[in-house]
Amino acid sequence: MSLCINYFRELTASAIDGWNRFWFTAADPATLSMIRILAGLMLFYTHLVWTIDLEAFFGPHAWITPTAAKIEVGDGYDWSYFWFIQSPALLWGAHLAGLVVFAMLTLGLLTRVVSVLAFLVAVSYVHRVPGALFGLDQINTMLAMYLMIGPSGDAYSLDRWLAARGQGGQRLPPAAPSIGANLSIRLIQIHMCVIYFFAGISKLQGNMWWDGTALWYAFANLEYQSLDMTWMAGWPITIALMTQVSVYWELSFCVLVWPRILRPLVLTLALPLHLGIGFCMGMMTFGLIMLVGCSSFVSPALVRMLFDHQSSVPPAARAGEGKGELPKVSRKGRSRTNLAFSRLAKG
Numbered sequence: 001m002s003l004c005i006n007y008f009r010e011l012t013a014s015a016i017d018g019w020n021r022f023w024f025t026a027a028d029p030a031t032l033s034m035i036r037i038l039a040g041l042m043l044f045y046t047h048l049v050w051t052i053d054l055e056a057f058f059g060p061h062a063w064i065t066p067t068a069a070k071i072e073v074g075d076g077y078d079w080s081y082f083w084f085i086q087s088p089a090l091l092w093g094a095h096l097a098g099l100v101v102f103a104m105l106t107l108g109l110l111t112r113v114v115s116v117l118a119f120l121v122a123v124s125y126v127h128r129v130p131g132a133l134f135g136l137d138q139i140n141t142m143l144a145m146y147l148m149i150g151p152s153g154d155a156y157s158l159d160r161w162l163a164a165r166g167q168g169g170q171r172l173p174p175a176a177p178s179i180g181a182n183l184s185i186r187l188i189q190i191h192m193c194v195i196y197f198f199a200g201i202s203k204l205q206g207n208m209w210w211d212g213t214a215l216w217y218a219f220a221n222l223e224y225q226s227l228d229m230t231w232m233a234g235w236p237i238t239i240a241l242m243t244q245v246s247v248y249w250e251l252s253f254c255v256l257v258w259p260r261i262l263r264p265l266v267l268t269l270a271l272p273l274h275l276g277i278g279f280c281m282g283m284m285t286f287g288l289i290m291l292v293g294c295s296s297f298v299s300p301a302l303v304r305m306l307f308d309h310q311s312s313v314p315p316a317a318r319a320g321e322g323k324g325e326l327p328k329v330s331r332k333g334r335s336r337t338n339l340a341f342s343r344l345a346k347g
Helices: 002-024 030-058 066-073 088-107 111-128 135-147 158-166 179-203 207-211 214-220 230-234 236-256 263-281 284-297 300-307 336-344
Strands: none
Touching: 002 179, 030 088, 030 111, 030 135, 030 179, 030 284, 030 300, 066 111, 088 111, 111 135, 135 179, 135 284, 179 236, 179 284, 207 214, 207 236, 214 230, 214 236, 214 263, 230 236, 236 263, 263 284
């Protein structure tokens, strides 16, 4: 009996320890800061395009009135500052202010403040025009929400540059690892796993995904066709294979992306999937923002190596990646490519 009790006591302790290490280990903010830049650019661009016909969508005489928009949302969680804007002048002022917020987020200026404002701005646009809500807007808003939790301005930002100037122009050491950075990244990672899993099981409800013809109907749909892929009509087995691989990848993503040895392969497969959606179906912005979400699985060490031009990473940037130092690159050691894939698998 005591053997069983000791087993479950040890099992509980291990589970609690694993939970705490997963969520509350301090992490280098490099990956989170990279996501801030990429997501900020997408937020700025996707809201800039509203400028083309702003009053038709958000003005006092818009195609979708505020009352109709509230009815369509229908769940009561429909806050938007556009409900209080009644004049074109105020509308344009709010729109330009929102673009400034997204630009400041991208540049990392007053990041802690503008990250919260960016989320509120993104939510306001989404709730005002629910009829124009697509997957791109949902991922934009999701990333904006998690960026305001962690210190996304602690690297690659004007905030860091201004802090360095305050120190006499000296180069600052990498920002200290923080639990907030890890928490934000983990939330993005979990959210991406949920998205892919439900995307996969929803496809299982369609017969075309079972018989392998789904991608052909996507290629042949003139409404979404930006690149003529109808020549693949003579390659039915290839189309069926691509269809099945995409489903299996989405279903297995939430499991296979966690083992470090498999992570580079899983993330590499995301490139043809989402870039294919972009080039072949005209949804480049959606494909790119999904890749931004996937980049949450990229190790901060690899981000530092790419953007800081470092072959080795300072000890502060390695916190949370396990005990001991990573071996430095040497001519007799591993190649730079192998090191990159090794660091991609970490974190």
